[in-house]
Every structure is written in structure tokens, then in C-alpha cells.
Amino acid sequence: MTPKPRLILLDDDADLRAAVTQGLELMDYDVLPFAHANEALSHVSRDGYTVLISDIMMPGTDGFEVLARAQTIDHALPVVLITGHGDVPLAVKAIQSGAYDFIEKPFSVQRLASVIERALEKRRLVLENRALREELEDTNDLGNRLVGRAPSIESLRAQVGALAQADVDVLVMGETGTGKEVVARALHDFGPRASQPFVALNCAAIPKDIMESELFGHERGAFTGAHTARVGKLEYANGGTVFLDEIESMNLDLQAKLLRALEERSIVRLGANKPIALNVRFVAATKRSLREAADTGDFREDLYYRLNVAPLTIAPLRERKEDIPLLFFHLAREARAKYRREIPDVSPELEAQLMAHDWPGNVRELRNIADRFVLGLWHGFTPIQSDAEPDSGALAARVAAFEKSLIEQELQRHHGQMKPTYTALGLSRKGLYDKITRLGIRPPASAGADD
DSSP, rough: OOOOOEEEEEEOOOHHHHHHHHHHTTOOOEEEEESHHHHHHHHTTOOOEEEEEEEESOOSSSSHHHHHHHHHHHHTOOOEEEEEOOOOOHHHHHHHHTTSEEEESOHHHHHHEEEEEEEEHHHHHHHHHHHHHHHHHOOOHHHHOOOOHHHHHHHHHHHHHHHHHSOOOOEEEEOOTTTTHHHHHHHHHSSSTTSEEEEETTTTTHHHHHHHHHHEEETTTTTTTOOOOOOOOHHHTTTTEEEETTGGGOHHHHHHHHHHHHHHHEEOOOOSOOOOOOOEEEEEEEEOOHHHHHTSSOOOOOOOHHTTTTTEOOOGGGOGGHHHHHHHHHHHHHHHHTOOOOOOOOOOHHOOOOOOOOOTTTHHHHHHHHHOOOOOTSOOOOOOOOOOOOOOHHHHHHHHHHHHHHHHHHHHHTTTTHHHHHHHOOOOOOOHHEEEHHTTTOOOOOTTTTO
């Protein structure tokens, strides 16, 4: 959770310092007022959720020196410079020196607060990106394969870690793009077969008339065109792992032969009589419920039970949206290495769009967006509008929907208690009530009981 922001106010004018401090505190900001630069800079840190507001014309240390010293602590710290001697050259100098913004006296507290809000949003993103980098660097190899903090992905990592060492067949279930092959490769790479072949087949991509030959191989003359003997994928993978993706698309006749290979751990090439011993681990994947397919006669029930020894389920991305920022940064880092491009800054608007999107293509779709983002080809989703719903794709509506969902989740997590809810969200009590009213959230029955 992002901590409550803190404002560092530096001005040698005691009256102005007191007035600005009071005005900002009435707007629920936490303000640290100082008259001397050294005192103010002692509260600047690299990990602080902070904005520094400094007068320019001060005796001893002026605002530009304060800005330079703050940048040595953290070059990304937002610094707002204020002055009573404003002119264009001074403003240009301030921005060129790295100031976030420049405000001329006299100014209203509301105007300053507007600048502060934008600066805090930028600061939040900087701190989040740093935290994501550190988290990715601290995770082990399996954590870099299966990225995320959601309970479902943490459980999946634990299961994969345990099953990798157990030489059992595994059935991986998940929607298109959730990363079923990533799980299969992790089971192989972190297990005792890691040095042996990993052979992946997409059962839906291979024509049915050659699928049997692809799996089991054939002898010379086994059929028209079989001029030489050929080793099948199962035999080639001996000692390693076979990954059968979209196994639900395999025809029933071939399912029977695969079942025999699974049970007897041997195969017979087409046109041959001699069985060949098979030492492989099978990992099958499906985007359809094999139980339902067996009930409708589209999949052999005995093969379903044979494969369903150790089932793993991958949650779709829409059910673990808290992982989206971490995943997006992880995929952007991979794109950076692939395309030799720097990762652009993620604006609050883009982050809101990432969180609000349903991701029907799951992680594969997110990877495509990360690639385009690093290449400079993605600047947000294009709003989809219609005559019936002219604002249905508007960014504001998406942000509001995400904000409403987040508040409702926190209310539910804290059993309707308002104080822990607004504390967890980093809001004031009034701020939470305002959002509940604006977003049309129905307050729980116990709301307000602890206030």
C-alpha cells in the first residue's frame, strides 16, 4: 500500500509559510514547514512519498541550490519552486534545472494543491516502478517465470515447485494466453529431467492424418511417401518431457493410442511390431474442461482420469488484476532486452487503462502491449464508442469503474468498517465518504460504526 504523502515546505517568510501550511493541512495534506534549507533537506529521501516546495529567493541557500542538492539525493524527486519575482527567463531556468513546476506569488492554495496532486501522482509511479524492479530482482528463478503476487499465482508457484520434483504426469488448465506452456517448461526446467529434451506439440496445429506419425514415428514403407524411417516426438523426448497443448482437439482414435502409451510407457512405430520403451513425463494442457468434454463424448473418460493425476489451474488475468503492474513491468523489461530500447514512463492514465482492461487474451495480450509500448507504438487503448453509449469507452468511466471496484473490495475485506478501509486506501474519512457518494457505492450496514 502506498504510504500517505508528505509535503516539505521551505520558505523564509514566516507568515506565508504559516498560511500555506494551514491551507494545505485543511485539504488533508501532511505538511512539514521549514525556514532553513538544511532542515528541509534532512527530510528528503530516495524512498519518500514526498514533494518538496521551495521558495527561490532566500538568504543563504536559494531555491536553485536547494533543487540541486535534492536531486543529488533523488533525481526523480518532484520539486516545486515558488517566487515573488517571476519572469519568463526565471521560469525557463527553473524547468531546465529539473524543477517539476514553477509558481509565481501571489498564488492560491488551490492552485498549489493542483500542482501538488500531479507531482504526487508522478512520485507514486516512480516509487512503484522502483519497488517492482526490486521485487523482480529479488525473486528466484521460478518467481521470474511465474510472475505475480495474487494468492492464485503464489499457490500455483508452490504447486509447480513441488510437482517439478515429483515425476508424475500433469494436466494444466487455463484460458488462451494464460501461460500454460510457461508452466510446462517450469515443471521441466526445475525438475530432474531439465537436461533432457522438452518437446512441445500443439495438437490443434498438426493435421490429423499425420498426427499419429508425428507422435509415434514410422518405419520405412509404412505408408505412401514413407521413404525413410522416422523417430516420433515421443521417442525423441525419451528421458525428458512431452508437452501436449490443446489436447482436447485430439481425435478419439489417437486418444486411445496415447492412453496405451501412458499406461504401458512404450510405443510402437507405424509399420513396426517391436515396442520401444518410453521414459518421458507427460504434461497436457487444455483451455476446455476435459470433464465436460468426457461427459459429451468428445474426450475419452479413461484418458481424462489418466491425465488428471496432478491438475494445475491458471487463473485468467482479469481475476488477478493486482498482478498487472508487476507483470507489465516484467514483460517490458524483456521487451527492452529484445529490442534494445528504453522503457518509457508509464503515465497515470495508461496505468488506469491497464488496470481497467478485461484482458481476454490474458498474459499473451499483455505481452503484446508491453512490446508495442517499449517500441513506442502504444499510447493507450482507443475508446470504443457507440450511439447508444457515447461514453462507454471513455477513460474517465474506466477509471471510475476501477476505483469503485477497489473501494468495494476494501470495504468487503474490512467487513464494512470505514476506518480501516480509508486507512488502507490512504484516504481521509471525508475523502472516502465523498467517493462512496460520487461513485454510487452502497455503504455496508455496519458503515460508520467505528467512527
